[in-house]
Each structure stands twice: as structure tokens, then as C-alpha cells.
Amino acid sequence: MTSTTRPAASAPAAMRESVRVSLGARSYDILIGPGLLAEAGAEIARRLPGIRALVVADERVAALHADRLSASLDAAGIAHSRLVLPAGEPTKSFAHLGEVVDRVLAERLERGDAVIALGGGVIGDLAGFAAGIVRRGMRFVQVPTSLLAQVDSSVGGKTGINSPRGKNLVGVFHQPALVLADTAILDTLSAREFAAGYAEVVKYGLIDRPDFFRWLGENREAIFAGGPERVEAIATSCRAKAEVVAGDEREDGNRALLNLGHTFGHALESCARYDAARLVHGEAVAIGMALAHRFSVAEGLCPAEDAAAVSAHLAAAGLPTTISAIPGPAFTVDELMDKIAQDKKVVRSALTFILTRGIGRAFVARDVDPASVRRFLAAEVGC
Amino acid sequence: MTSTTRPAASAPAAMRESVRVSLGARSYDILIGPGLLAEAGAEIARRLPGIRALVVADERVAALHADRLSASLDAAGIAHSRLVLPAGEPTKSFAHLGEVVDRVLAERLERGDAVIALGGGVIGDLAGFAAGIVRRGMRFVQVPTSLLAQVDSSVGGKTGINSPRGKNLVGVFHQPALVLADTAILDTLSAREFAAGYAEVVKYGLIDRPDFFRWLGENREAIFAGGPERVEAIATSCRAKAEVVAGDEREDGNRALLNLGHTFGHALESCARYDAARLVHGEAVAIGMALAHRFSVAEGLCPAEDAAAVSAHLAAAGLPTTISAIPGPAFTVDELMDKIAQDKKVVRSALTFILTRGIGRAFVARDVDPASVRRFLAAEVGC
Known part of the structure; x- marks a missing residue:
């Protein structure tokens, strides 16, 4: 690179x-x-x-x-x-x-x-x-x-x-x-579209670039405004993705890290029937990343303050971070679990999630217990 | 292999x-x-x-x-x-x-x-x-x-x-x-289906296995009857194709040799509107291979007796070898040329054909003059 x-x-x-x-x-x-x-x-x-x-x-x-x-x-x-x-x-x-x-x-x-x-x-x-x-x-x-x-x-x-x-x-x-x-x-x-894309920028920081996440915290407004920081944020994001892709073109291994927030996010989009008035992809990823961090906290993997910092940064960028923030009829846990089971990353019925040990410390968890996910979502759906 | x-x-x-x-x-x-x-x-x-x-x-x-x-x-x-x-x-x-x-x-x-x-x-x-x-x-x-x-x-x-x-x-x-x-x-x-598949078996001999072509001449009836010669003919064909594919998985080079008879053949199938009552793929390939050999003769590349031997072998197997053998309305040269120009192997409007210097001596000709093809087809369409 x-x-x-x-x-x-x-x-x-x-x-x-x-x-x-x-x-x-x-x-x-x-x-x-x-x-x-x-x-x-x-x-x-x-x-x-x-x-x-x-x-x-x-x-x-x-x-x-x-x-x-x-x-x-x-x-x-x-x-x-x-x-x-x-x-x-x-x-x-x-x-x-x-x-x-x-x-x-x-x-x-x-x-x-x-x-x-x-x-x-x-x-x-x-x-x-x-x-x-x-x-x-x-x-x-x-x-x-x-x-x-x-x-x-x-x-x-x-x-x-x-x-x-x-x-x-x-x-x-x-x-x-x-x-x-x-x-x-x-x-x-629109501001909403830009923010939605920004969720994916944040994602690269959360996967394995804690310094980039910090830098984003300091430069978010300049990135939105269109200064040279925007070019730098986009180039850093592309470089991060290019490195992962070069190491795993067909998603047999670590490329899955790029799905941080996406297993939850895709299920949310599907439950919202891809209705952009309710939820666009980047917003789903923002909620999904917040969920992935909170689920990691619930599993005893991630410090609670890291999950809070993630949600705070996303919220400051104008992004949703909870399931109940999605307008329209509420989703049931059964609907969400059904969509999660249909994810491309399912291997022999075990659930694969990208979980994290903290900001910039994401990892691929290949054998997540569906019962834990169900319990976690039952609490989140009401939030 | x-x-x-x-x-x-x-x-x-x-x-x-x-x-x-x-x-x-x-x-x-x-x-x-x-x-x-x-x-x-x-x-x-x-x-x-x-x-x-x-x-x-x-x-x-x-x-x-x-x-x-x-x-x-x-x-x-x-x-x-x-x-x-x-x-x-x-x-x-x-x-x-x-x-x-x-x-x-x-x-x-x-x-x-x-x-x-x-x-x-x-x-x-x-x-x-x-x-x-x-x-x-x-x-x-x-x-x-x-x-x-x-x-x-x-x-x-x-x-x-x-x-x-x-x-x-x-x-x-x-x-x-x-x-x-x-x-x-x-x-x-049916006998017609078997013969159609047999055209592709013959093709491997014509590309670069003159001994196999000779062996087919001696064992054609046993292959059709279902003896161990059938297994051997199929295995030799698969081995021939596997060697070419292993050397050129995505058809950037010599894999094109497998298209012997196919540029003409596809054009014939397309003109016949894929009507199996008129022409099935293997029959189109048989005619296409006969045409490729006769065109090679016309271009001064291939001995006339080799082209005759190819047609004789295909005919003995119950396969057609001329355009006029296709039942139904005759094709025009314009129709055929139009279909040839739409072939996947077209690169920057030059026509690519598999031509031959004789039985088992096929080669990729990347810059065939459309005017020569047109002249050749004009004579063939009437045959």
C-alpha cells in the first residue's frame, strides 16, 4: 500500500x-x-x-x-x-x-x-x-x-x-x-446521508485503529465541513479497508472484521424492509456497532466506558445508537433472530459476530451462542 | 494431473x-x-x-x-x-x-x-x-x-x-x-444426443492429440456401444480439458483452443434460434469444426486431406458437417457475420478464430480478416 x-x-x-x-x-x-x-x-x-x-x-x-x-x-x-x-x-x-x-x-x-x-x-x-x-x-x-x-x-x-x-x-x-x-x-x-457514511469511517477506528478513532473525535466537524481533514479521513478509511482486503480477498478470514456492526445492522435493515425513510445502511451500521460494543460488554469482553464512548461519538455525528431510535413499528426479538440466522456469515448454524475487547480491539467470534444474543436483544428492543 | x-x-x-x-x-x-x-x-x-x-x-x-x-x-x-x-x-x-x-x-x-x-x-x-x-x-x-x-x-x-x-x-x-x-x-x-457429445470428444483430438483422433477412428463403435473404450474416451477428453484449464483458468490465453469449432458453431446456433429440432450444440460444433478446417484450407494453412478426414469421421458418427445440412430456412452471410461479431472472444473488433495447420495442430488466430471470413461463408452457405 x-x-x-x-x-x-x-x-x-x-x-x-x-x-x-x-x-x-x-x-x-x-x-x-x-x-x-x-x-x-x-x-x-x-x-x-x-x-x-x-x-x-x-x-x-x-x-x-x-x-x-x-x-x-x-x-x-x-x-x-x-x-x-x-x-x-x-x-x-x-x-x-x-x-x-x-x-x-x-x-x-x-x-x-x-x-x-x-x-x-x-x-x-x-x-x-x-x-x-x-x-x-x-x-x-x-x-x-x-x-x-x-x-x-x-x-x-x-x-x-x-x-x-x-x-x-x-x-x-x-x-x-x-x-x-x-x-x-x-x-x-444531505446531512443525514453524510452522517450515514461517516459511520463506516468510525468503524475503521473501532476495528483496529484507536488513534484514528481519537483523531476523528478531534476533527469530526472539519471532516463534515469539507476541509483537507475530509480527504485524510477518506484516505485513511480506504487504506484500512485495502489492507484487510489485500490480506483476505474472498472473506475466508479477517475480512470478516469489516462486518463490525453489520450482522446486527443487516438484521435491522431487513426488519425495516429497507425503507430508507426509517433506516439507511450507515445508520443501521451505527446502531449495529453500538450494539456490538454493548453486547461485548454484556459478555464481559469490553469495558463499559468504551461502549459509552462509541455511542457518544456516533450520537455527536447525528447517528442513532439504539433499536428504538428507528421510527415506525417496533421489531420483535424473533424477527431479529430470524434475520441474523440468514446472514451470509452463518457457518453450520453457529452465529459469527464481530465482537470487541475495547475501542480498536475488534475480533471475529465464530461460535456465539444464539441464546446469549436473544437475551441481549430482548433487553435492547425495549431501550 | x-x-x-x-x-x-x-x-x-x-x-x-x-x-x-x-x-x-x-x-x-x-x-x-x-x-x-x-x-x-x-x-x-x-x-x-x-x-x-x-x-x-x-x-x-x-x-x-x-x-x-x-x-x-x-x-x-x-x-x-x-x-x-x-x-x-x-x-x-x-x-x-x-x-x-x-x-x-x-x-x-x-x-x-x-x-x-x-x-x-x-x-x-x-x-x-x-x-x-x-x-x-x-x-x-x-x-x-x-x-x-x-x-x-x-x-x-x-x-x-x-x-x-x-x-x-x-x-x-x-x-x-x-x-x-x-x-x-x-x-x-438418444443416438442424436450421444453423437452431439461425441463431437466434443473429437475436438480434443483435433486440437493437439492426433493419436487420440486416430484411436477414435478405430474405436468409435465401441465408444458408442458402451464398452471400456467409452470410459477411456471420456477420461482422455477430461484430461485434455483439465490440462488446458489448469494452464489458463480464466481464458486469457490458450484456453481459447477449446473453442475450436465454437465461433462458427455459436453463430449457427444463434441463427437457428437455439431450436433443438434444427440444431443442438454438439452438431453446431461438428459443423463449426468442419468449417474451421475448411477455412484453414482456404487460408492456405491446412492440407485439404486433413479437412476431408475430419468431415468423414464426423459424418461416420452421424454428425452434420455443412451449413446446408441444418434443416429449416437458410442462413444469410450477413446474419452469420453479425453473430460472429458478438462473440465473447472479440477483442477490439478483430475476429479471433481457432484455426489449424492440420489434425492435432490447432492454434489461436487473433487477427482474422472479417472479409476473408465473409468470402468463405458466402461459398459455404450455398453448399
Whole structure:
């Protein structure tokens, strides 16, 4: 993993970072900084000369950013067309996967050509999955437009769609050829969306970077405001994820640490039927991380003050930390346990959770007793 | 690659072969011999202890063989359920892919559990694709019931479905954990189906095994009749394919040699709209191989007598060798060229064909002039 500053016309060199994801022949760069959208064409053409492309975006992001991306691709001589899909989690469906696949084939793109995902996690996961299965794998470029996508879903090659039976249950590992994270784009996010992405930034501190968690406590407002601290927070997050992914591309081992807060979080999202009005992914992860810490306290693993510090930091960022903070009908413990049992990380019916011995000391617990989880959730559901 | 004889209750030891596909952590065995269906449960349980499974079969194969497979799985204590799909190429569709995926999830199978494909290439490709994308990849066992599947589609990890825009345009590379090829099952095939699979057997001789091609000429009738020569022909074919796959898992290089006859063949199948009454895959490959040899003659690469010997051998096996042998409306050169241009092997608009310098001397030609192909087809279409 290397980090170098890079020259740029539209931003001070100090505000441009590059993170390398080291995966042998599938290695790639994540470029991070304000104004990158305008340079997307040049960066893509330099690395993937001669390609044609299909840009996939949702209607909201397309209206805000697609013309600028197109202008940049045109300037670099990259022939491309655009597919605009509805915004929102339901777009991660089998039907829309078919739509992207068919459009790629209709454009007669070849294996060496690229699908460019311009959007958040939904578009990135969907378009990446399509790129992973058309002609058994074609090139893929991520232009993440949400904080969540910039620090999490655009890095590491996980792609997929949801099933009525659960989130992300269908997909492939398919690495992008390049990730372009324009940090200025994030100014167009709502406060709620930015905070949701910030939950994943906090996660990297909680897994194994206690110093980063402390630094976040001191710089949270600057990160939200869009100073150089934002670039640094995103680059550190990408670097953290890239290191884990490079060590465990297909999630056979420590990559599971990245799921801190996600087993609880996915169950909450599923119980809320992926209704963004009630709960978005980052909020579910925030509650899930708070739950993982409190459950670790209940299991005698983690100091209570660490769990409290986690909740306090998340709350200060505008994030929920309890199940009852989710608006709408209350969830039952049975519903939650049922969703947890359907998690991809279930191995032979034993529950796998990411638990922690304190801030920055997370670990994979592979044989968690379902009865303990049930007892813990019974107390939490009422909170 | 190793080949060892293995003890068996239901067949002489000499009639049981094992071929290893060497792909590092994804290596697996292909067991070949009469009566293997009855031992499927034991062979699976020995290699994949504790798994549960979903058996996927088409209605025709299910009626003939699924109860015997189930009895064998039951005897080995492998809990399983069964999904029966319509027979025929149209089952390799997005809609049926969704059906298999949903059923796997409904059964709550985990990553370590298996999808077992009991059937020919259609079921193997479809079920393997589903196994490759549920939870981003779960275990997969092939029990091929056609000669074509035993010598070709069940080996090498290519999975996929058709698109209205072409055959096998969507899929993933996903290796099986085990392949069980019961050669006695092939007695239930029609003469036309057996001959179609035999085209792929001949292909391995034509690529780089001239001695095998000669041996086939001497033993064709015994192979069709079901003697030990059948086991040997299938084992040699699997070994040939396994060697190529081990050297080039994802078709970046010499794996393309396996497509001898397939660029023309796929175009013919597509023009015939995958109508099995007109043309099945093996027949398309037979015509495609005859065309590849005659085109190589036309290009001054291959002796005319080699092309004649290939056609004579295929014809003796009951296979077609000319475009006009396909019943129904004639194809135009424009239609054929259009389908060829949509082939997965197209790289930057240059046509890639497998051409040959003679029997057993095939090679990848990466820059074939479309005008030459057009001229050649114009003459062939009238033949």
C-alpha cells in the first residue's frame, strides 16, 4: 500500500491522495480528492487506453453529476453511453441487474471495455455485479458519489443485489480497475446521508485503529465541513479497508472484521424492509456497532466506558445508537433472530459476530451462542 | 494431473478413472465410470462432510435418474431437496437463474453447502452460475448426464446463461468441488444426443492429440456401444480439458483452443434460434469444426486431406458437417457475420478464430480478416 500526493489542476496537491489495493494482477488505485470528476476521463484513458464504456447512474446522481462526467470522458475521447436507473435500495434487484446486463450487451461492449458506476453503494454494487457477469467478467470503474461508497462499498470488489430473503445475498467478487473518489461531490449530500457514511469511517477506528478513532473525535466537524481533514479521513478509511482486503480477498478470514456492526445492522435493515425513510445502511451500521460494543460488554469482553464512548461519538455525528431510535413499528426479538440466522456469515448454524475487547480491539467470534444474543436483544428492543 | 484406477462395487476397477483438475485451492476430481450415480452420496460425503444440498435437474433427467441420486444421498446422510426445471436450452435464462437462486436461499443453504447439478450442459451451466452468485459463491457438484456435459461443460468452471443477444454471454467462472460422470447413464441418451457429445470428444483430438483422433477412428463403435473404450474416451477428453484449464483458468490465453469449432458453431446456433429440432450444440460444433478446417484450407494453412478426414469421421458418427445440412430456412452471410461479431472472444473488433495447420495442430488466430471470413461463408452457405 502506498500513498503519494499527485498534481492536479483543480486542487492543491496536498489535497490529492492515492491508495493502492494490492491484489496481484487485480491490483488497482483509489484516487481521492476534490475535483476528480473533471479529471475522470483523463485518469481512465491513461490507465485503460482505447476503452468504450457504459455509465450507470441513478436519476438523482445523474441529474447532479453525469453531464460533468460525460464531458470529462468526451474530452479524453472515451466513447460512452448512459443508463439511468431509479434511485434507492430497491434498484439492487434481479430485474435491474438484467436491465444493466442487457444494456451492456446492446452496446456491444467487449471484455476489455468498462462499466462505470457513478453513484452510491446501490449503483456501485449493481453495476459491479453486472460487469462481473457479462462475458464472465469485464472491466469496471467506480466513481462513488456518497461518503459510504467512497470509504466502503467501492473498495474491495464485493458486488451484488438484494433478495427478498435478505440483503446482498446474491453477487460476485469483482474488483474495479480504478476508483475515483471526488470528495467535493459529497457537498451535495444531505446531512443525514453524510452522517450515514461517516459511520463506516468510525468503524475503521473501532476495528483496529484507536488513534484514528481519537483523531476523528478531534476533527469530526472539519471532516463534515469539507476541509483537507475530509480527504485524510477518506484516505485513511480506504487504506484500512485495502489492507484487510489485500490480506483476505474472498472473506475466508479477517475480512470478516469489516462486518463490525453489520450482522446486527443487516438484521435491522431487513426488519425495516429497507425503507430508507426509517433506516439507511450507515445508520443501521451505527446502531449495529453500538450494539456490538454493548453486547461485548454484556459478555464481559469490553469495558463499559468504551461502549459509552462509541455511542457518544456516533450520537455527536447525528447517528442513532439504539433499536428504538428507528421510527415506525417496533421489531420483535424473533424477527431479529430470524434475520441474523440468514446472514451470509452463518457457518453450520453457529452465529459469527464481530465482537470487541475495547475501542480498536475488534475480533471475529465464530461460535456465539444464539441464546446469549436473544437475551441481549430482548433487553435492547425495549431501550 | 493424475489418473488412477479406483475400487468400486458396481464396476470392474479397470472401468473407473479419476482425473484431477489442478487449480490450487480450487482443485477437484472428476470420477468417471459406470454405476457412479449409486455411489454419489458416499463420494460427496467423503469429500464434503456435513453438507446439505439442493439437487437441480430438468424434468426429463429427474424422471430417469433423480430418485437413484436421492437414494444415494439419503444413504450417505446428506439432507437435500430437489428443484425440477423444464428441459431445453431456454431454461438457461435470467428467469430460471432467479428461480434457482431463490430456492437455494429458501432452503437456507450456507456457503459450505452445495448445489448439485444433475443433468446436461443446460442444467450444469445454470445451477453452477447460481452456486457462483448465491452468497458470492457456494459449493457446487456436477453429476453430468449427457456425453457433452461429461467431456466438456462439467469440466473447467465455466457457468452461465444465454441472452437474447447470444449464447453464454452472461456467467461466472465457478469451479465445482467434484464431478461424478456415470458413463452407464449415457445409455439413456438418444443416438442424436450421444453423437452431439461425441463431437466434443473429437475436438480434443483435433486440437493437439492426433493419436487420440486416430484411436477414435478405430474405436468409435465401441465408444458408442458402451464398452471400456467409452470410459477411456471420456477420461482422455477430461484430461485434455483439465490440462488446458489448469494452464489458463480464466481464458486469457490458450484456453481459447477449446473453442475450436465454437465461433462458427455459436453463430449457427444463434441463427437457428437455439431450436433443438434444427440444431443442438454438439452438431453446431461438428459443423463449426468442419468449417474451421475448411477455412484453414482456404487460408492456405491446412492440407485439404486433413479437412476431408475430419468431415468423414464426423459424418461416420452421424454428425452434420455443412451449413446446408441444418434443416429449416437458410442462413444469410450477413446474419452469420453479425453473430460472429458478438462473440465473447472479440477483442477490439478483430475476429479471433481457432484455426489449424492440420489434425492435432490447432492454434489461436487473433487477427482474422472479417472479409476473408465473409468470402468463405458466402461459398459455404450455398453448399
